[in-house]
Amino acid sequence: MRINKITIAALAVVAGLSLTACQNDDAATDQSNSSASASSSSSSSNGGSGSGGSAQGASKDSTGKNTDEGKGTVAGTGSDEGGTTGKCRTDELEVTATDHTVEGDPEGLVAVEFTNGGGRDCAISGYAGVDLKTNAGSLSAERTGEQAPSVTLKDGESVAFAVSYPVNDSGGSGVRITGLVVTPPDETKSVTLDWPGAASLPVTDGSGSSVRVGPIGSAGQGG
Numbered sequence: 001m002r003i004n005k006i007t008i009a010a011l012a013v014v015a016g017l018s019l020t021a022c023q024n025d026d027a028a029t030d031q032s033n034s035s036a037s038a039s040s041s042s043s044s045s046n047g048g049s050g051s052g053g054s055a056q057g058a059s060k061d062s063t064g065k066n067t068d069e070g071k072g073t074v075a076g077t078g079s080d081e082g083g084t085t086g087k088c089r090t091d092e093l094e095v096t097a098t099d100h101t102v103e104g105d106p107e108g109l110v111a112v113e114f115t116n117g118g119g120r121d122c123a124i125s126g127y128a129g130v131d132l133k134t135n136a137g138s139l140s141a142e143r144t145g146e147q148a149p150s151v152t153l154k155d156g157e158s159v160a161f162a163v164s165y166p167v168n169d170s171g172g173s174g175v176r177i178t179g180l181v182v183t184p185p186d187e188t189k190s191v192t193l194d195w196p197g198a199a200s201l202p203v204t205d206g207s208g209s210s211v212r213v214g215p216i217g218s219a220g221q222g223g
Contacts, residue, residue: 085123085152090189092118095182099196100162100219108167110197111219112182113160116153125150129183130163130213132195135176139201141213148215160219165211166202174200185216 094115101108112130116122126148130141141163151159168174177200183190204210
């Protein structure tokens with residue numbers, strides 16, 4: 001009986017130890033699960049901060065993009081700085097010449113007209129270059145000295161200037177005119193036209209040009 005009591009007592013101690021161990025294991029497991037949950041929650045929280053950082057980065061990218069677009073707008077404005085209109089070019093202008101001489105006047109008058117066909121508005125002002133081709137060589141017209149207004153030609157619009165010259169009433173053959181060369185203001189490319197005026201100029205002593213050119217817009221003002 002003594003032996004059985006000792007055995008039963010021993011088994012009771014072992015069972016108690018086993019129960020305590022199980023309880024400790026359960027407690028450790030709960031603590032581990034609790035730590036894992038806290039770690040997961042912390043990771044989620046850190047992930048939210050990471051998203052905020054990306055959004056902030058996107059905001060910076062967006063700011064950079066807006067800055068670039070602003071530069072583009074400035075460059076675009078610079079291409080038409082001050083709202084100025086480009087000058088009329090020879091290739092954009094249709095050039096014609098007609099006789100406007102009034103019978104009985106001591107001077108003949110030819111009107112040279114520029115018509116804008118460039119598909120855009122353009123600016124023209126000052127004096128055109130005018131040279132008469134003659135059988136004695138080229139004769140350059142002198143400027144009248146009148147003030148030259150600035151003119152903006154819309155597409156399809158025209159402006160004219162006057163070329164005046166002395167009428168040959170000497171009875172002689174004079175200097176025969178064979179052509180008219182016109183160079184628009186501020187251009188180097190010329191246009192050659194048929195001369196629509198009188199066939200000849202009187203012979204002069206060569207002390208100065210007998211042909212004069214008025215500024216753009218002067219046609220009909222008598223040279």
